Amino acid sequence: MGGTLFSDAESDLKNSKYAIFGAPLDITGTHRRGTGKGPASIRHESYTFEPFVPDLDIDLSDIRTCDLGDLPMKDPKREISETVRMILGAGSIPVMLGGEHSVSPYAVGELSDVSVLVFDAHLDYRDELKGDPNNHACATMRMKQVLRGKPILPVGIRSICKSEFIRAKNDGLIYITADRARELGADGLKGFIDKNLPGKLYISVDMDGIDPAYAPGVGTPEPYGLDSVLVRDIIRHVAGRTHGFDIVEVCPPADNGNTAALAARLVKDFIAAREHALK
Secondary structure (H helix, E strand, O other), rough: OOOOOOOOOOOOHOOOOOOEEEEEEOOOOOOOHHHHHHHHHHHHHHHOOEEEEEOOOHHHOOOOOEEEOOOOOOHHHHHHHHHHHHHOOOOOOOEEEEOOOHHHHHHHHOOEEEOOEEOOOOOOOOOOOOEEEHHHHHHHHHHHHOOOOEEEEEEEEOOOOOHHHHHHHHOOOOEEHHHHEEEEHHHHHHHHHHHHOOEEEEEEHHHHHHHOOOOOOEOOOOOOOEOOOHHHHHHHHHHHEEEEEEEEEOHHHHHHHHHHHHOOOOOOOOHHHHHHHHO
């Protein structure tokens, strides 16, 4: 079991509909360190799943997918930007495996005319942390700034510092707390997302948005989070109009393998659901 490439990703970029790559950045972690090992762990756990997704009637071994491996992370912005441009130029959908959440804005900035759906425990709406505007705690702020006026919707929020709370209120930033997501339920949340994020989407999944009962191996865990099935169902609902996807903040030193396995399964569910929607 396990491998150096994501399971069923055996095509080349020229012939692929989906292109997976790793961005193992781990330099601004503020609690647990080790997210740089996330991509390898996600790939390893991806081999535990059958390629056939029965409830969607999709066999992932029939979907042309490639894995470009990990980027060196010597110049994260340039490397990620160039890789996403290359993938889009080949007509493929980029799927990035983090690494810390600070990698997401670099990918989002290369897609045009997209709104962003973020699953996260933290609002990440700081302008800087410890003097670094690209800290992982600034991910939502940086994504908002590269979106050229298109909306961003964080879902699963349950950790906000006071300055972020005030700035978000002043900026009119809409976000959904984990408690509010539970009140809305799957159907209500789907409707809210469709209303507030019309058109093309990019999905960014910070694994700490999911409750630690399902995803314990993250850099900054927060109790009272989202149910893993709810996250899956929302991803499936919007997959057909999603043009880029990332999954970040898996921290293998704090994991028993379950967090990486869930991350791998969410990647597979995204691809399967997108193919199902486009049938």
